Amino acid sequence: MNIGIDKIGCYTPHLFVDMKQLAVARDVDPGKFITGIGQEKMALAPITQDTVTLAANAALEILDEDDKEKIDLVIVGTESGIDQSKSAATYVHRLIGLKPQARTFEIKQACYGATAGIQMAKGHVALHPDRKALVIGSDIARYGLNTSGEVTQGAGAVAMLISQNPRLLAFEEHNAYATDDIMDFWRPTYSENAFVDGKFSNEQYISFFNKVWEQYKEKTQLGLADYEAICFHMPYTKMGLKALRTILDEGAEADRERLLANYEISKTYNKNIGNIYTASLYLSLLSLLENKTDLQAGARIGMYSYGSGAIGEFFSCVLQPNYRNYLYQAHHAEMFAARKEVSVTKYEEIFQEKLPTDGAAVSLNIDEDPAAIVVAGIKDHKRQYVNKTK
Template sequence: MEIGIDKIGFFAPHMYVDMTNLAVARGVEPEKFTIGIGQSQMAVAPITQDPVTLAANAALEILDEEDRAQIDMVLFGTESGIDNSKSAAVYVHHLLGLKAEARAVELKQACYGATAGIQLAKGHIALHPESKVLVLGSDIARYGLKTSGESTQGAGAVVMVISAAPRILALDNDNAFLSNDIMDFWRPIYSEQAFVDGKFSNEQYVHFFNEVWKQYKEKTGNDLADFEAICFHLPYTKMGWKALRTELPNADESTQERLKANYQISTAYNRNIGNIYTGSLYLSLLSLLEQKEDLQAGAKIGLFSYGSGAVGEFFTGTLQPGFQRMLKKTDHENLFATRRELTVAEYEKIFEETLPKDGSTIELDIESDPAAICVAGMQDNKRLYINKEHLIEQK
């Protein structure tokens, strides 16, 4: 029985800041951002969007009534969750109107959370082939204004429906994975911003890729030549390239050129959204699927997932016949085309807007946010969520 990605979609806030403008405002050469880390634009989340609403909006794009009837598990990978007890998955389950007979759980291991969700979903589907699992990767990366990590911020969510007989990507069962207790990136519960040892984290990312790739080759006998493309977790778009280039010299020239070209295609969306933590790898996959026009069914795709702290995994899948029909390329083109560019001053003001830390009541202006699902405010220490589409149906 084949199990894999049946549907995939993503959502990002309706605002962004241009990285060249941000560099100038910070007294940095623009090429440091646009070439050095490979970022052009950075999505900016308004106060009316959080990881729950980003994920729910992304899911609205792809779910139909058949999905709602068959989804009996919601797995939410995030490292910017909103509650230390209640899972973000429960909120999304309600906002999407999924059936009550379902499990809903939040998963945390830095940027690896969504990958963990996929692997757990595969096991569930193997036992219950009639079921579907909704896997969400949603985060808002925040390091603070004028910090060293500011240029690798971002916001967005990727969602996937995992099922038997998948129509996009059938996942193989030859995964290679590795865990090691390291302190390259972490965020204690008392801190609003993460701590990072940047040089060490970059080194560990490459090291983990090398190790799981070696393990994968020994397990399967496959090599780089067997892949049409390899997608990477991308906190910034140059990160994956640092890992890939360490292995490319072991391939023939045509394989090197193919993988380099397809790597660049796979970074297109990430370059203009920024870092979305748990969803970054799958935004890279989506970029490849929608931007490479001659991608063919039967092509083998490699995926490298990395979550600081750290867990890494290399796994693979095969594109299915007619996979293009399951994509939402036009919707995603519209999402990018309709975003509003912010000045650096506007971005800074929006960044400083946060929900009350003392649980006090606040009502937010959701009319200024075009998204269907928004944070409407807070009351009695509870976030209030609104699904505008549901309100329209009720009227």
């Protein structure tokens, strides 16, 4: 049975900060942000967007009524959860209008959550071939103003419909994975912003990649020549390139040129949104599919997922016939084109806006947010969500 991604869509808020402007404001050479880190724009979530709304907005545009009837598993991977008990998936389930006969839950393992969700969804579909699973990665990366990680912040979500006989990509049989208890990146419950040991985290990202790549080659006997492209989790777009370069000597010149060229295409959306944690790998995949117009059916795409703390996994998928007919490229192009740049001063103002943490009631102006699904406020310790399309 072929199981894979039948549909994929993304959502990012309507506001962004230009990295050149942020560099000037921080008295940094713009080349450090744009070339050194590889980021051009940073998506900014207004107070009316959170993990739930980002996830719901990403799913809303790709699902039709037939999908909604067949979805009976909803998984949201995030490390930006809004509740210590109730899952984001439960809110999403209602906001996008799914039937009650469904399992819903949230997964947390740093940037690996969506990949874990996909592995669970594969098993579910294998047992229930007539059903579908919705897996969403949704996050808001926050390191704080004037911090070393500020340039890698971002906000967004990627939603994927997992089914048998997928129209986009079929997962291949093997996976390679590794876990180790390390402290390269973490966010204690008392902190709104993450902590990161940047140099150590970069080293571990590459180390885990090399481990799982070697495992995968041993399991499958595949090498660089067998891949049209390899997509990476992108905490910033230069990171994946550093890992890719460690294995390029294994291939011929044509392999190196192909993989490097396709890596550049795969980072198109990421460099204009920023880090969205568990959705970043799948944003890279989406960028490749929508911007590399001559990919052929049967092409193999490698996938490297990394979640700090830490787990790494490598797997691959194969493009299906006529896959381009089932992409939402025009919708995504409209979304990017409609975004509004804000000044650094305005960005700092929005960044510091917070919902009450003491349970106080508040109403928000949702008219300024063009998204279909928004946070309208807090009442009785409950976030108030609104789907404007209903």
